[in-house]
Amino acid sequence: MGHLLGAVTPDKLSNQIGVVQNEKRQGDNKPFGLVSYKQTELLFAPGHPYGHSTIGSMADLSAASLQDVKQWFKDHYGPNNAVLVLAGDIDAATARPLVQKYFGDIARGPATTTIAAPVPTLSKRLKVVLKDHVPVTRLYRTWVVPGLNDKDSVPLSMGAAVLGGLASSRLDNALVRDEQLAVRVTASLESYAEVGQFEVTVDVKPGADPDAVGRRLDAIIDEYISRGPTAAELERVVVGNVLDTVNGLQTVGGKAATLAEGELYSRDPNHFARDMRAMAAATPAGVRTALAKWLKRPVLALSVVPGEREPYVEASAPVIRKAADPSAPEKIVKRGALPPVTGLSELAFPSVSRITLSNGIGVFYARRTNVPLTQMALSIDAGFAADPKAKLGLAALTTAMLKEGRPACRRGTLRSGRSSSERRSGLGRMLTGPRPAWARCRRASSRRWLCSPMSSSGPRLRHVNSSACAPSNLPASQARGVIPGNGRSGACAGALRPRISLRFSSHGIRDGGDGQVADQGRPGPVPFAVAAARQGEIVHRQRHAAKHAYPAARANAGHVATSGNERDQAARLGRDGNVAHPPRRSQGSPQSQIIGAQLLAVDPKAEILSLDVASDVVGGSFLSRINMDLRETRGWSYGVRAGIGRREHAVVYQVSAPVQADRTGESLAALLSDYRDFLGAKGATAAELERTVNDNVKSLPGSFETTASVLGRCSQMTFTRAPMTITSNCRRSTMR
Numbered sequence: 030m031g032h033l034l035g036a037v038t039p040d041k042l043s044n045q046i047g048v049v050q051n052e053k054r055q056g057d058n059k060p061f062g063l064v065s066y067k068q069t070e071l072l073f074a075p076g077h078p079y080g081h082s083t084i085g086s087m088a089d090l091s092a093a094s095l096q097d098v099k100q101w102f103k104d105h106y107g108p109n110n111a112v113l114v115l116a117g118d119i120d121a122a123t124a125r126p127l128v129q130k131y132f133g134d135i136a137r138g139p140a141t142t143t144i145a146a147p148v149p150t151l152s153k154r155l156k157v158v159l160k161d162h163v164p165v166t167r168l169y170r171t172w173v174v175p176g177l178n179d180k181d182s183v184p185l186s187m188g189a190a191v192l193g194g195l196a197s198s199r200l201d202n203a204l205v206r207d208e209q210l211a212v213r214v215t216a217s218l219e220s221y222a223e224v225g226q227f228e229v230t231v232d233v234k235p236g237a238d239p240d241a242v243g244r245r246l247d248a249i250i251d252e253y254i255s256r257g258p259t260a261a262e263l264e265r266v267v268v269g270n271v272l273d274t275v276n277g278l279q280t281v282g283g284k285a286a287t288l289a290e291g292e293l294y295s296r297d298p299n300h301f302a303r304d305m306r307a308m309a310a311a312t313p314a315g316v317r318t319a320l321a322k323w324l325k326r327p328v329l330a331l332s333v334v335p336g337e338r339e340p341y342v343e344a345s346a347p348v349i350r351k352a353a354d355p356s357a358p359e360k361i362v363k364r365g366a367l368p369p370v371t372g373l374s375e376l377a378f379p380s381v382s383r384i385t386l387s388n389g390i391g392v393f394y395a396r397r398t399n400v401p402l403t404q405m406a407l408s409i410d411a412g413f414a415a416d417p418k419a420k421l422g423l424a425a426l427t428t429a430m431l432k433e434g435r436p437a438c439r440r441g442t443l444r445s446g447r448s449s450s451e452r453r454s455g456l457g458r459m460l461t462g463p464r465p466a467w468a469r470c471r472r473a474s475s476r477r478w479l480c481s482p483m484s485s486s487g488p489r490l491r492h493v494n495s496s497a498c499a500p501s502n503l504p505a506s507q508a509r510g511v512i513p514g515n516g517r518s519g520a521c522a523g524a525l526r527p528r529i530s531l532r533f534s535s536h537g538i539r540d541g542g543d544g545q546v547a548d549q550g551r552p553g554p555v556p557f558a559v560a561a562a563r564q565g566e567i568v569h570r571q572r573h574a575a576k577h578a579y580p581a582a583r584a585n586a587g588h589v590a591t592s593g594n595e596r597d598q599a600a601r602l603g604r605d606g607n608v609a610h611p612p613r614r615s616q617g618s619p620q621s622q623i624i625g626a627q628l629l630a631v632d633p634k635a636e637i638l639s640l641d642v643a644s645d646v647v648g649g650s651f652l653s654r655i656n657m658d659l660r661e662t663r664g665w666s667y668g669v670r671a672g673i674g675r676r677e678h679a680v681v682y683q684v685s686a687p688v689q690a691d692r693t694g695e696s697l698a699a700l701l702s703d704y705r706d707f708l709g710a711k712g713a714t715a716a717e718l719e720r721t722v723n724d725n726v727k728s729l730p731g732s733f734e735t736t737a738s739v740l741g742r743c744s745q746m747t748f749t750r751a752p753m754t755i756t757s758n759c760r761r762s763t764m765r
């Protein structure tokens with residue numbers, strides 16, 4: 030804030046223009062990535078404060094001058110237009126003199142004023158059709174509504190959740206479960222300071238008539254506006270909001286961000302608490318009134334259909350600004366020495382207790398009292414690596430069936446997927462998903478409702494909702510997991526990753542294990558023929574999984590150690606058996622996705638911390654070799670990452686590099702050169718090792734602030750079969 034401008038040079042600006050343009054390409058390249066531009070264009074008049082995208086156009090970015098950037102900084106980045114939050118183990122008496130010492134010399138900036146941003150209303154219903162490389166048609170219904178400080182903001186957000194945000198929402202029940210016209214639905218309110226956008230989306234089921242689905246969608250919305258939500262539905266929204274809020278406030282960073290946002294946008298750091306009270310007090314009548322007030326206005330009805338995109342508007346050739354800036358050179362104001370980092374806290378873990386049930390299930394429990402939240406994970410030795418070759422995706426499908434209800438324990442009645450989802454969202458959240466070797470069910474709940482989730486998980490595993498597994502219902506259920514993300518560079522590259530690393534060429538299995546296979550005839554994966562999975566096979570697999578359950582409550586362990594053989598360890602990253610695959614083309618894509626993967630000759634249950642450190646140096650952080658080269662030096666990517674992934678029986682090294690399309694070959698050559706240097710004469714330097722070790726060690730005390738992070742470490746240890754012990758002297762062992 031006080032010392033940046035003197036360090037901003039023409040060369041640095043040119044580089045960052047390229048970086049931001051690659052950020053824009055990365056977002057635009059996604060399926061439906063151009064929708065928001067069209068929505069902004071149609072919903073807001075030219076000149077409206079919200080009438081342009083935040084990132085701007087390629088032309089805007091290319092035209093930015095050093096003077097533009099400096100003047101914007103001077104106008105808006107003064108201390109009188111900023112909010113500083115200190116969260117953690119500090120009090121006001123200690124904080125105030127420190128803030129004065131390190132920030133007090135920064136001069137005030139110009140006074141700022143609030144810009145008028147009225148809520149626009151369309152004069153009539155607008156119907157627009159866009160084409161994109163997507164496998165299904167998506168319908169949008171969008172209204173501009175008031176911002177987050179308006180009294181209708183909370184009722185509108187609750188109304189959106191009931192319509193299409195809950196696990197068993199109005200749209201999900203009608204269009205996905207009952208009528209099977211859609212594979213995915215959403216409804217949400219995105220709130221900004223002055224305005225918001227109420228948006229509904231429906232992904233039309235292949236074979237259904239999009240126009241007919243659109244008419245049905247409009248009829249459901251009209252009926253919902255007329256009748257409003259029920260008290261029970263609003264209570265489920267409140268429960269979900271409580272869980273989300275508690276989750277967000279577990280970390281020091283989460284507390285700081287929540288307080289800062291409240292002060293910045295609402296002049297009230299406790300704005301989140303005010304919203305929670307408003308939700309608790311909301312009534313069906315109040316929500317219905319807000320919905321009628323704002324959603325009976327003309328709507329933007331936009332559809333995205335499969336087809337060829339319009340030609341992408343690329344950036345002009347980059348201009349390296351060597352000429353002197355017309356403004357006076359900025360004086361570099363040297364700042365004082367940074368405060369020393371002292372008193373590094375030891376890593377604190379909850380104690381972990383273990384019992385074994387009579388049926389052989391091992392249970393680990395770690396008690397934490399910092400927030401009223403309990404999380405549970407059930408790890409099952411039945412991941413997608415065990416899929417039959419002819420029925421890829423069976424593990425994902427079986428796990429998904431856990432959401433579809435179970436026979437009730439009494440009177441032989443069936444608890445449907447709808448009622449099961451309603452009960453689940455009224456108690457907590459359950460997320461399911463297969464991993465290569467494990468299927469995992471996760472549930473979060475406030476302690477107030479802990480007993481119900483615990484008691485309901487067992488019957489759900491023992492008993493299958495057979496009707497939900499019937500062949501007629503399987504395609505719609507599985508289609509929910511096949512989110513329209515295929516056809517662009519990332520999805521196409523992802524389809525090849527396991528072939529490269531695990532050499533499953535005959536399998537053609539995708540890394541996600543979601544039942545998609547790579548089809549040589551088109552640029553991307555195609556859905557797994559889920560109808561080939563018989564009802565009995567799914568029921569049998571689920572019962573088999575229940576017998577191999579290995580649940581984990583919460584525990585954690587971890588430290589980083591280095592030794593003198595980082596280069597030898599890192600040599601495994603590039604040794605033997607490299608498999609090359611020809612590039613797959615995604616027509617019109619502004620970005621390429623470079624994926625590299627290799628199966629390492631490493632025992633996944635062995636200690637590989639030295640290899641982890643070497644991996645971090647070359648590709649595991651913002652300051653890594655490959656990211657600094659392709660992003661900060663060359664400006665060809667928004668971010669490049671590489672790292673090690675552990676499976677139960679394998680260790681895989683993977684590189685992911687999204688780069689601008691016209692620099693694909695040069696980027697690949699640069700990556701290969703970086704790795705040759707690292708594995709050759711330019712291995713990890715002392716400075717890189719020190720930085721990496723310090724980053725890993727000094728971040729450890731904050732690594733397990735949340736129950737989810739502790740739970741994740743415990744679950745990880747179940748599949749590695751590592752002992753549930755924690756090394757307390759992590760700093761000393763790491764620095765050896």
